[in-house]
Amino acid sequence: MVEVETCRASLLGSHERSAWSAFQGANPSLASPYFSLGFLDAVAQARRDTHIAVIREKGAITGFLPFHQGLLGYARPLGGPLGDHHGFIAPSDAQFDLRAVLRQAGLKVFDFSGALGTQAAFRPHAHFTDGSWVIDLSAGYEAWLAGRGAVEPKAFRNLRARRRKLEDETTSFVFRVHDDRPEVLAKALEWKSAQYVRTGHFDVFSVDWTRRLINALGVEGLENAQRLVSSLEIDGKLAAAHVGVRSGTVLHYWFPVYDPEFARVGPGLNLLLEIARELPAQGLKEIHLGPGEYDFKRELASWQFPLMSGYVAAPSLAGAARQLADNIQDAAERLPLGPISTLPGRAFRRIDRFTAFRAA
Structure with a gap:
């Protein structure tokens, strides 16, 4: 019964x-x-x-x-x-x-x-x-890069070109996969709210509980869940940020955002690739990109569930x-x-x- x-x-x-x-x-x-x-x-x-x-x-x-x-x-x-x-x-x-x-x-x-x-x-x-699209990093970053690059050669040529632009056309850039600075989180949520309004979508951060949730996920000691804020700075300015949540083995790609001023160098995708490069050494096996028919998800993802x-x-x-x-x-x-x-x-x-x- x-x-x-x-x-x-x-x-x-x-x-x-x-x-x-x-x-x-x-x-x-x-x-x-x-x-x-x-x-x-x-x-x-x-x-x-x-x-x-x-x-x-x-x-x-x-x-x-x-x-x-x-x-x-x-x-x-x-x-x-x-x-x-x-x-x-x-x-x-x-x-x-x-x-x-x-x-x-x-x-x-x-x-x-x-x-x-x-x-x-x-x-x-x-x-x-x-x-839901999945970047499979269980065999490591290089294995994923080689596998997807063979399936989507044009897309990965474009990714390499954006990385070269980042290196060649900027004075300096800094990736921080773990960025605990409060001002970076605040700016990421500010940018994301503006993006929702600009594109005619409901601003999920206009209600109190969503911000309370983001803050609560940043508290140490949660079992198998932790907020992860990552950033890319170009020439001393914040160019892209991502606010996600991860378990021991999975990162959920949640709130990515970038400054359109730096769009030419693909700051958002460069940041995502840096996250994928660094986190397997810390036990990460998958990045869940969520549902949605977006080119970057289809090109980067190994499979869907x-x-x-x-x-x-x-x-x-x-x-x-x-x-x-x-x-x-x-x-x-x-x-x-x-x-x-x-x-x-x-x-x-x-x-x-x-x-x-x-x-x-």
Whole structure:
């Protein structure tokens, strides 16, 4: 008999935390920092609505599902829109009925946007599939460089040309893969906010909890999660920065940004390559670039792992509203109206993203 109880993340006991750590350590698909206790603890510091569904069978813990609980039983995965990957913290062979777990947890709607495609519980409820791009450094930087360079020779010739420009057209440059200077983090977030506004996207740093999360991840002692700020200075000026989060073996490429003044020398990509060059000596095996059809991800990535997006809705007011929004979107996209048919879907996604960030 499967039993599910929920608790606030801050109240997770030592026995449960030990089981969580054991599940993550034994399951390679959970190597991302997003699945760590450290990330859970940082998110719990930033958001009061962080909860855990603890799943037991015959009294033994078989898995966890972290989530944020909103109004009317509406729930989202850990980290909300900042959590690119999510799912059950459980052994690789674990089998769950997602709808049954949510029902016992008292949740009416669970909206997921980056669930692991390897977890069968999400498949019946998936409406969209995608993949997260991975730079595989398990054999070292030079092996990755040679392998991808053979597959994408033009792209890697361009990367080498940008490095030569950096060396030839600047007086000096300095890479710092570990840059703990507060002013660098502040400038990176300032630039990223401006970039969101300039490109018409929601500024994720306009809400307090996202900045609290970034700060919480910088605290020493988190289990298997740590903020990593990296930078490139050119001629004494900050040219590029990256704010990421890493576990022992995986870096999640999170918030890259650069000064357009230095665009000619490719500061962002040069910084990414320097990160990939240095970190394997510190145990890093993969850089997760996340989903998205960007040329640089396709060219640099060794492979992808599958992700799923969708929702589960129980009979309820929240469930009916979620189902209605989905029906409107589906009906509009079937109409022969060209690009106009996508407007309802785009509008719902913008509303959903806004409410997800404002939920905390």
